[in-house]
Amino acid sequence: xxxxxxxxxxxxxxxxxxxRAAIVDAAWAAVRExxxxxxxxxxxxxxxxxxxxxxxAYFASKNDIYDAMFGQAAEEFSAHxxxxxxxxxxxxxxxxxxxxxxxxxxSDLPRYQLLFxxxxxxxxxxxESFAPSVRALAGTRQRLADxxxxxxxxxxxxxxxxxGLVGQQISNDPGGDRWVMLIDDIVSMFLAYCQPPxxxxxxxxxxxxxxxxxQP
Amino acid sequence: xxxxxxxxxxxxxxxxxxxRAAIVDAAWAAVRExxxxxxxxxxxxxxxxxxxxxxxAYFASKNDIYDAMFGQAAEEFSAHxxxxxxxxxxxxxxxxxxxxxxxxxxSDLPRYQLLFxxxxxxxxxxxESFAPSVRALAGTRQRLADxxxxxxxxxxxxxxxxxGLVGQQISNDPGGDRWVMLIDDIVSMFLAYCQPPxxxxxxxxxxxxxxxxxQP
DNA sequence: GTCTATATCCAGATAGAC
DNA sequence: GTCTATCTGGATATAGAC
Numbered sequence: 434x435x436x437x438x439x440x441x442x443x444x445x446x447x448x449x450x451x452x453r454a455a456i457v458d459a460a461w462a463a464v465r466e467x468x469x470x471x472x473x474x475x476x477x478x479x480x481x482x483x484x485x486x487x488x489x490a491y492f493a494s495k496n497d498i499y500d501a502m503f504g505q506a507a508e509e510f511s512a513h514x515x516x517x518x519x520x521x522x523x524x525x526x527x528x529x530x531x532x533x534x535x536x537x538x539x540s541d542l543p544r545y546q547l548l549f550x551x552x553x554x555x556x557x558x559x560x561e562s563f564a565p566s567v568r569a570l571a572g573t574r575q576r577l578a579d580x581x582x583x584x585x586x587x588x589x590x591x592x593x594x595x596x597g598l599v600g601q602q603i604s605n606d607p608g609g610d611r612w613v614m615l616i617d618d619i620v621s622m623f624l625a626y627c628q629p630p631x632x633x634x635x636x637x638x639x640x641x642x643x644x645x646x647x648q649p
Numbered sequence: 650x651x652x653x654x655x656x657x658x659x660x661x662x663x664x665x666x667x668x669r670a671a672i673v674d675a676a677w678a679a680v681r682e683x684x685x686x687x688x689x690x691x692x693x694x695x696x697x698x699x700x701x702x703x704x705x706a707y708f709a710s711k712n713d714i715y716d717a718m719f720g721q722a723a724e725e726f727s728a729h730x731x732x733x734x735x736x737x738x739x740x741x742x743x744x745x746x747x748x749x750x751x752x753x754x755x756s757d758l759p760r761y762q763l764l765f766x767x768x769x770x771x772x773x774x775x776x777e778s779f780a781p782s783v784r785a786l787a788g789t790r791q792r793l794a795d796x797x798x799x800x801x802x803x804x805x806x807x808x809x810x811x812x813g814l815v816g817q818q819i820s821n822d823p824g825g826d827r828w829v830m831l832i833d834d835i836v837s838m839f840l841a842y843c844q845p846p847x848x849x850x851x852x853x854x855x856x857x858x859x860x861x862x863x864q865p
Numbered sequence: 866g867t868c869t870a871t872a873t874c875c876a877g878a879t880a881g882a883c
Numbered sequence: 884g885t886c887t888a889t890c891t892g893g894a895t896a897t898a899g900a901c
Binding site: 554586 | 810814817
């Protein structure tokens with residue numbers, strides 16, 4: 434998006450990025466008070482201590498601001514999910530990742546709406562801003578694989594489970610933990626159904642031609 | 650909301666309700682083309698063949714129109730879910746209800762958003778408009794009870810499952826069936842985890858007070 | 866009840882001086 | 884880059900004639 438080849442004037446570019454960041458911060462503050470779709474450039478500019486036209490010196494349009502917000506949120510999401518898990522057991526890691534996901538979504542409603550619901554009228558994130566989300570999904574895939582689950586359908590079931598958990602929590606018990614406290618149960622339910630049967634220790638047992646057995 | 654005691658002028662009230670219905674129909678047509686939050690009274694009036702001020706002869710405000718839409722959608726939802734199930738097996742009924750729910754949600758996006766997401770800025774449905782949804786939830790509770798499931802936590806798991814299914818289907822594969830086709834698996838997974846162990850057949854075992862027939 | 870006309874407000878975006 | 888001033892357009896809602 435921004436030129437990096439202009440070696441001599443790097444500091445200028447840095448200042449510009451800093452100003453952009455300040456505007457995006459003001460935008461987040463605005464949507465947290467007024468709602469995601471209610472973002473107005475006037476309000477945003479007032480919060481940032483500048484005037485409306487100045488915003489256009491840094492962003493081409495309102496949707497361009499949404500895109501910057503989306504990119505930042507996606508980066509946060511990726512980092513939040515990819516941070517080291519201290520648990521060693523793959524199942525505990527999976528459970529912890531579910532907790533992290535729910536915590537991430539419920540802790541910042543406009544961020545959740547921007548990232549996961551498509552509630553802003555004419556806005557579509559650019560591929561660039563979307564990239565971190567793709568990385569995060571790859572992490573999910575890996576954590577499932579670590580539990581012996583590689584079937585694409587099981588991945589879809591898993592994402593549906595988490596999406597539903599978050600959606601219900603936010604819609605029907607905002608600020609509470611009515612669905613959050615179901616995480617352990619839901620992981621158990623999911624693994625009981627999707628995880629290939631454990632091999633009995635010390636017994637090779639050679640279950641043949643389980644097509645599902647392609648898992649590492 | 651509307652008076653029914655005025656016996657002599659019932660036809661007048663009927664005409665009024667008919668005119669209201671026409672406006673609400675035009676509103677649905679509008680939101681299906683422009684999006685739920687983008688509903689404008691100008692557009693709505695033009696579609697209904699009237700002018701903007703005339704709308705205010707039938708509705709007190711824009712949110713009043715949303716409320717009428719919500720009430721109608723909730724009525725449709727309740728009727729859709731409560732219609733007779735030809736399957737006799739409680740499990741098949743439960744599965745069919747899940748299909749109906751997903752079909753209802755995915756077949757009309759603005760209706761889904763209005764009913765289940767709270768995406769319209771200042772709008773909250775009135776208790777009156779909300780009532781049919783409560784009835785529908787009672788039906789869900791009954792169908793789960795018919796499968797031996799009465800635990801409140803299991804009900805929450807069930808609603809989360811369906812909500813997630815619908816959400817993922819709409820967000821990530823609109824118009825497709827990537828998550829829809831997981832319904833059978835999800836019911837199996839859910840029942841395997843939440844349903845109490847089956848009693849052996851041919852043993853009367855006297856399960857008392859089956860109340861399945863309560864649905865109209 | 867329905868219209869024309871209008872009030873009031875706010876939106877996103879731009880022109881041009883400095 | 885930042886401002887003042889303004890353009891253009893659309894929103895909800897109301898006044899008042901008929």
